[in-house]
Amino acid sequence: MLKLLQNEWMKLWNKKGTWVMFILLILAVFAVAGIYKWVDHLETENWKTVEQQSIKEQQQSIDAGGLTKEELKDAKDSIQISNYRLKNNEPPIETDSAEAYLDNGSFLLALISLFGTIIGASIVSNEFSAGTIKMLLTRPISRAKILTSKLLTVFIFVILMAVLSWVLNFIMGIILYGFASGTDLVMEGNKIVESSPITHSLYMYLLSMGEIFMSVIFAFMIGSIFRSSSLAIGLTLFINFMGSSLVVFLSKYEFVKYLWIANTDLTQFESDYSIVEGLTMPFSLTILAVYAVIFLVASFVTFIKRDVTA
Amino acid sequence: MKPIVELKHLSKTIKGKEIIKDLNLELFPGQITGFLGPNGAGKTTTIRLMTGLMKPTSGEVLIDGISLKENFEEAISKVGVIVENPEMYKYMSGYKNLLHFARMHKNVSKERIAEVVRLVGLEKRINEKVSTYSLGMRQRLGLAQALLHHPQFLILDEPTNGLDPAGIREFREHLRTIAQKERVSIFISSHLLAEIELICDRIAVIKNGQLIDIREMTVEQQSTYYIEVGQPCEPLLKEQNYLFEKFSKGYLVSIEREDVPKLITNLTTAGIDLFAVQPHHQSLEDQFLELTGGGQIAQTSAK
Numbered sequence: 362m363l364k365l366l367q368n369e370w371m372k373l374w375n376k377k378g379t380w381v382m383f384i385l386l387i388l389a390v391f392a393v394a395g396i397y398k399w400v401d402h403l404e405t406e407n408w409k410t411v412e413q414q415s416i417k418e419q420q421q422s423i424d425a426g427g428l429t430k431e432e433l434k435d436a437k438d439s440i441q442i443s444n445y446r447l448k449n450n451e452p453p454i455e456t457d458s459a460e461a462y463l464d465n466g467s468f469l470l471a472l473i474s475l476f477g478t479i480i481g482a483s484i485v486s487n488e489f490s491a492g493t494i495k496m497l498l499t500r501p502i503s504r505a506k507i508l509t510s511k512l513l514t515v516f517i518f519v520i521l522m523a524v525l526s527w528v529l530n531f532i533m534g535i536i537l538y539g540f541a542s543g544t545d546l547v548m549e550g551n552k553i554v555e556s557s558p559i560t561h562s563l564y565m566y567l568l569s570m571g572e573i574f575m576s577v578i579f580a581f582m583i584g585s586i587f588r589s590s591s592l593a594i595g596l597t598l599f600i601n602f603m604g605s606s607l608v609v610f611l612s613k614y615e616f617v618k619y620l621w622i623a624n625t626d627l628t629q630f631e632s633d634y635s636i637v638e639g640l641t642m643p644f645s646l647t648i649l650a651v652y653a654v655i656f657l658v659a660s661f662v663t664f665i666k667r668d669v670t671a
Numbered sequence: 672m673k674p675i676v677e678l679k680h681l682s683k684t685i686k687g688k689e690i691i692k693d694l695n696l697e698l699f700p701g702q703i704t705g706f707l708g709p710n711g712a713g714k715t716t717t718i719r720l721m722t723g724l725m726k727p728t729s730g731e732v733l734i735d736g737i738s739l740k741e742n743f744e745e746a747i748s749k750v751g752v753i754v755e756n757p758e759m760y761k762y763m764s765g766y767k768n769l770l771h772f773a774r775m776h777k778n779v780s781k782e783r784i785a786e787v788v789r790l791v792g793l794e795k796r797i798n799e800k801v802s803t804y805s806l807g808m809r810q811r812l813g814l815a816q817a818l819l820h821h822p823q824f825l826i827l828d829e830p831t832n833g834l835d836p837a838g839i840r841e842f843r844e845h846l847r848t849i850a851q852k853e854r855v856s857i858f859i860s861s862h863l864l865a866e867i868e869l870i871c872d873r874i875a876v877i878k879n880g881q882l883i884d885i886r887e888m889t890v891e892q893q894s895t896y897y898i899e900v901g902q903p904c905e906p907l908l909k910e911q912n913y914l915f916e917k918f919s920k921g922y923l924v925s926i927e928r929e930d931v932p933k934l935i936t937n938l939t940t941a942g943i944d945l946f947a948v949q950p951h952h953q954s955l956e957d958q959f960l961e962l963t964g965g966g967q968i969a970q971t972s973a974k
Contacts, residue, residue: 364775365773365774365775367774368774368775369766370772371763371770371771372763372771375760375762375763375767377762378761481942491758491760491761492756492758494753494759495722495724495752495754495758496752496757496758496816497774498723498724498757499722499723499724499745499747499750499752500747500775501743501747501748501753501774501775501776501777502744502770502775503743503744503746520871538861552830584957668685668719668724668725668726669719669724669725670719670724670725670828
């Protein structure tokens, strides 16, 4: 299996397209940093004034009423944290610090999702369109192993890109802004605790991987079933773009939460904002796992059963 | 002799069309077998069934006694394949292509790769990208990848396509050497009948998915002479018990060399004008056309 992975890896990096993606990602890291620095709104406001302002606003919305139970809790937590900061002279993380900058990785993740989709869609279908599939399948290796090695190669590629972009992004943050002097505070139960912005950022990256992996698996399935990389790329991107609108459109129906596109955005559980009600992290993970298994079974069965005529 | 490859009652139906019908064939070590048939006869399908690219509807393929269906990995490890044009990874060098395929077999060393490269004469260009190769060089690379793992059975589909005359001769000699020295059984499908004639010990002819003839090429043909005459002379030939048929401006007479002068004397004494007497060699092409009845593509049986 290791040799098969070696093969796929060699083929991947001998293609110009892969290097173009790699370089584009690095350029994107610099571009994001440049734009961010350029439009930088250097808030010179005193953090204490900001916190006091925040307390006032939150109190107003509580007084106005009409908040849901969760919103009420959030507002109260926010006031509690602000009070704690003022009392203990504990400033928040500055917007111009490497730690705060890390939250701007989402554009890079979209790019990685796109690249992963392209590679996932083409890694099988290109063998068919180039006719090399005949050479690949007349070897003493089962078709299942060959397909597995291809799938793993795409996963490794995506993970590598994600790690690389995170590290580069962090380095850019440090170069541009340096480390923060403030702290991040969250409510855990009834206690105020310090949280690490770096861990938080890594966690968000990990959650975003859910969406990326689903795109990759979906593209991989379409690519290996229909042997057309353009169809696979097009369809996956279409679903990614239109998926959320579709979910909004259908959100009043119960069945929508059983669609994988309603569950791909795992970060929605961190930001407390979800389109479809009644979704929880374990529920979404289960739905995603079920769909991933279905997609993979579909691609493996067709690949193994297929009469190769290319 | 024990056959290395056996096709047993092989049938393949695609979308209701019976492409291959109950095909039986045995191939022996050290023997080069040509595989002929008109377009659409089922040559490529047969080869795909033999390499596991397609699965038979019924029947089975045995390689060295191992069923391709039941134990694919072990059976196919004895086979070297070039199906149609050898499609390589064009964006990689020839060497990387070979390395890629070598990794998929057990026990193919770096030395073996170098040896195969030398054998097909690609040493000078092996580190260049395949996209810069000519068709002939790709064919050589195709042969190299098929030989990497010392196969006992080599399947070649249109192998000399794109080779220059010198290349074809060289290729032919390679195959002869491999067949004789390493006792490899070789199965070649080709349209180039003259090529097949030169290289093969045996030919198998397929038509409409059925094997219609297997013949040894080493068997001497019945000697035949062509005579060109000025007047019809069937009664005379019939009278003297010659086997003959009308051909071009005269007749083809089945006759041994030593009996030719007598025939000439007989004809001239009968007052028949004789313009030419020459040995007639029926080429494989004639035999092929005779067997397959011209180049009509078989009607699909789906209707």
